[in-house]
Amino acid sequence: MRADGLPLTPSMKAWGLTRSYGSGDTKTYALRNVSLEIYPGQIALLMGPSGSGKSTLLAVLSGLLHPDAGTVLTLDKDLWAMNERQREAFRLEHFGFIFQGYNLFPALTAREQLEMILKWGTGCSARDATARTSDVLTMLGMSKKAHLRPMQLSGGEKQRVAIGRALIKQPNFVFADEPTAALDWKQGQHVIELLRAAAHDQGSTILVVAHDARIIPFVDRVLHLEDGILYEGEERPMELYGGPTAPSPGYIAQ
Amino acid sequence: MSYALSTLWFERQRYLPAVLAVAFSCLLIALQCGLLLGLFSITSIPIDESSADIWVAHPDVPSVDLGIPIPEAWQSYLAVPEIAHTEPYIEGFAYWKKPTGGTELVLIIGARLGPDSIGAIRQLTPELRMLLSETSSAVIDEGEFTRLGIEKVGDTAEILGKRVRIVGTVSGLRSLAGPYLFCSLDTARKFLNPPPGQCTFILGKCHDKEDAPKVVERLKAHPRKLYPFTTQDFSFHSQMHWLTKTKAGIALGLAAALGLLVGAVVTSQTLYSATVASLKEYAVLRALGIPRWRMAMMVVSQAFWVGIAGIAFAIPTIFGIAFVGAEVGAKIMLPYWLLIFATSITLVMAMLSGLFALRSLRMVEPVTLLR
Structure with a gap:
């Protein structure tokens, strides 16, 4: 519910998502009829054991992996009904990503890693790119380290640059895969606070995949995925424990 | 960056x-x-070391060392205001009979020898030119003695059964094919026997060297089908001929x-x-x-x-x-x-x-x- 009591409109709706790997006897399901809604201005945490399908769900929702079945409706557009080029343009306009590794170009400074996205992606002028990059670096507390290359930065600083790269386009959605995994808790906490601020201040929809339960107090909502089935909340509900063939709880709404 | x-x-x-x-x-x-x-x-040395600005050849001539006879009277076609001086130039291959036995192909290069000559190579000093004015005398590069089967200046050999005498040497003019024999027009005629009134090239010297390309362009349009070159072009043309031919x-x-x-x-x-x-x-x-x-x-x-x-x-x-x-x-x-x-x-x-x-x-x- 919004502060004024009106219901939130989801920024992304997905239903019937199924995705399998392999075929025949070796066929395994990473997603089984998963449905969910996520909302703008919120940070949602997707948890679950290793191999539960978290990364697959993130990939399907973010337009990187085609589902076997199901629909992802985002900003009223069917993500998987688009052709490759349209989806690429859609990602460019609306999606930001943070991956487990920092994946920064070793030769480029923190500033260049961010400016590159604006210059190559949005075609904005060099002056605008510089100004916007400065703003984002300040927000990340990295303005004094803008001239440093990845090898001169700590793990936490590198991750902040990676977050900057995801946020610089001011995307409607940010998908983060284990953004705190390689960091100590103090740095991890800072990272999650930055993401939380992006959701609450800029109204972005943020979906974080993580193992670390210490993040839970910082997020607005927790989703749990196990054996390809999605549940609302931190734990898989006891009554649903019934083995791998348990039916999907179906549609999960706020 | x-x-x-x-x-x-x-x-x-x-x-x-x-x-x-x-x-x-x-x-x-x-x-x-x-x-x-x-x-x-090396193949264009005789061209590069001359003082001529313009070379007129037979239309079929592929290289400076492979000239084809043309009438000396063609000099009159070069009577244009920009050209100060013209002269004939004779050259061609001949067999040199070594005193030690055997033969060697030589390239005979005959030009006028006067101080205002434009065909003679620059290395020919007034003394050498004086010596060359005697018929049947020639100058060679100082490194060619062994190839020619002789030992020193003053030695003689035969070309077409006629005696030829080396009267001096120059340096830095060794050739790729047969050794060069620099001599007077008369000597060249004697050993190469061109048809009467014919030479191999006609050379021209401009008042102003810068006019040469312009004059060449005009000569190309001549109804007589002349084959004119500037010195630089002819030098390049000769080198390219050898580059492709070999x-x-x-x-x-x-x-x-x-x-x-x-x-x-x-x-x-x-x-x-x-x-x-x-x-x-x-x-x-x-x-x-x-x-x-x-x-x-x-x-x-x-x-x-x-x-x-x-x-x-x-x-x-x-x-x-x-x-x-x-x-x-x-x-x-x-x-x-x-x-x-x-x-x-x-x-x-x-x-x-x-x-x-x-x-x-x-x-x-x-x-x-x-x-």
């Missing part, structure tokens, strides 16, 4: 093999061609192609592996929706800068080697057009290698970042 250039500088150790391969290609092409030009410049051009082409191939393979592989090393970074860009062509441009601009860096290495090295070559007696000619040719072709090679390395970008798959 562009991202490509920053990357190249920061990871210079990675890109060094490619830079060196480009430098090697450029070096090989420039030096091979330069050596060959140096070698074939198939040395083909050998040169193959050697240069090999150099280019080595350069292309190393450059392409270096760029390929550098791109593969950055696949994850490129994959993030792809996930963020950055179009693939932006990354392709990055690789191609890296190729461009590798090319530029290689050329920057190559140029001073080329001049260094040419200098050392000159010290040990290997003439390497490096005209500016050759350097432009060598650098352009290596730069194109580097860029094509970059295009070939683009196949690595096909491996960029953002979903692999999600484990």
